[in-house]
Amino acid sequence: MKYRTAMSTLAVLIICCLLIPISVMGQKVIFEENFNGLKLGPSQEEGVKKDNVWTKEGPKGWTIETEFKPKKGAAKLPDGLGITEWMGWSFADHAWWTQTAGNQGRANWKKAEKTVAIADPDEWDDEKKDDKSPDDLVSFNSWLSTSPIDISAISPKSIKLSFDSSFRMEKPQQFEISAKFDSSAPIQIFHIIPDETKDSIAKVTYKITGKKEDKATSEANVDFPFTVEIPNPGGAKKMILTWAVLNADNDWWWAIDNIKVTGVGGANVAVDAKGKLATSWSSIKSSR
Numbered sequence: 001m002k003y004r005t006a007m008s009t010l011a012v013l014i015i016c017c018l019l020i021p022i023s024v025m026g027q028k029v030i031f032e033e034n035f036n037g038l039k040l041g042p043s044q045e046e047g048v049k050k051d052n053v054w055t056k057e058g059p060k061g062w063t064i065e066t067e068f069k070p071k072k073g074a075a076k077l078p079d080g081l082g083i084t085e086w087m088g089w090s091f092a093d094h095a096w097w098t099q100t101a102g103n104q105g106r107a108n109w110k111k112a113e114k115t116v117a118i119a120d121p122d123e124w125d126d127e128k129k130d131d132k133s134p135d136d137l138v139s140f141n142s143w144l145s146t147s148p149i150d151i152s153a154i155s156p157k158s159i160k161l162s163f164d165s166s167f168r169m170e171k172p173q174q175f176e177i178s179a180k181f182d183s184s185a186p187i188q189i190f191h192i193i194p195d196e197t198k199d200s201i202a203k204v205t206y207k208i209t210g211k212k213e214d215k216a217t218s219e220a221n222v223d224f225p226f227t228v229e230i231p232n233p234g235g236a237k238k239m240i241l242t243w244a245v246l247n248a249d250n251d252w253w254w255a256i257d258n259i260k261v262t263g264v265g266g267a268n269v270a271v272d273a274k275g276k277l278a279t280s281w282s283s284i285k286s287s288r
Contacts, residue, residue: 030159031149031261033059035115038091044084046123048100053093054085058117061147064089068138075137082134086124088142089243091117097255104252105219109166111258117144118255121173121248135249140173142245146259148238151181154263156234161189161241162227163259168217169194169202173248177228181236190228232263 038059040052058064066088068077085092094112101123121140125133134140151159167175169192177190188207195201195214202215208229215224232239241261245254 026155026264027262028265029260030151030154030263031146031259033146033259034113034257035059035091035117036113038115040091040093040115043096043100045127046083046085046100048096050096053096055091058091058144059147063145064142065145066142068134069141070138071136077134077138078129081127081129081132081137082124083127086118086120088140089117089119089144089245091115094255094257105168105222106166106253106255108220108222109164109255110223111164111225112166112255113257116255116257117243118253119144119243119245119248120253120255121245122250122252125250133250140245140248140251143242144244144256145240145242148240149261150237151232151239151263152237153265154232155265156236157231158264159230159232159239160227160262161230161259162225162262163256164223164225165254165256166222167192167202167224167254168219168222168252169200169215170251171199173251174246175254176244176246178242178244179230179232180240180242181233182238184233186240186242187231189230190226 035058038055038057040055042051043049043054046054056064068082070076093114094106094109094116097116097118097120098106101120104122119140119142121135124140125135127134161177171194173194175190175192176188178186178188180186190207191205192202192215195203200217202217202224204213204215204226206212206228208231230239243254243256
């Protein structure tokens with residue numbers, strides 16, 4: 001009788017284990033980056049001159065693309081106009097960036113750790129030539145992309161991106177994140193725009209789930225971590241993620257740090273072609 005009771009208990013435990021969602025059993029970290037391994041060099045044009053505080057060279061395989069789009073009726077950006085450190089996305093020591101930019105809330109990003117990735121059209125605009133600022137002539141558009149991330153062992157529609165970030169919202173800037181799988185076109189997975197009536201309000205849209213939320217930004221409120229779901233297709237081998245600051249003028253900043261990508265599958269759990277647990281009752285019994 002005791003033997004049957006023990007067997008019944010074992011059966012319940014095994015069945016319960018099999019009912020645990022695969023996202024709990026198999027979630028694993030497949031990519032992380034905090035930028036602290038970057039070799040920083042001296043400042044260029046910024047007012048606080050220091051060594052070992054800034055670089056344009058990201059982690060291996062990462063890329064930066066920047067376009068200064070001429071405004072209607074304006075000439076293109078003259079060579080050298082705009083603060084060198086902030087001509088698109090860059091990497092810098094958080095404490096130095098806060099100091100040289102005059103803070104303005106940048107120091108209130110408490111989750112930043114040493115080196116961070118920064119797009120700062122506010123600081124970029126702090127230079128004039130012939131009485132013209134950069135944003136009189138062009139808009140700031142810059143894209144920061146990861147190296148290809150191996151997702152070949154990850155179940156479809158199971159990837160999540162989490163990261164810490166800091167920003168203050170102001171018209172007309174917009175932020176977005178896109179994901180590119182293998183040779184397919186990028187898809188937008190995350191979008192932030194300013195509110196039409198109060199541009200310090202950031203209107204956030206998670207494109208995959210349709211979830212929307214508002215974030216009130218101010219000098220005191222600049223710390224915004226996010227978790228974003230990514231619909232990785234079945235059979236995809238590589239994924240590239242891109243953070244973009246678009247259509248910006250003299251519009252504060254967006255900075256990111258502590259990036260983590262997780263997914264279901266890999267070495268932690270066996271799954272079949274449809275992403276289900278590849279474990280049966282008979283295989284459990286035969287292993288006893």
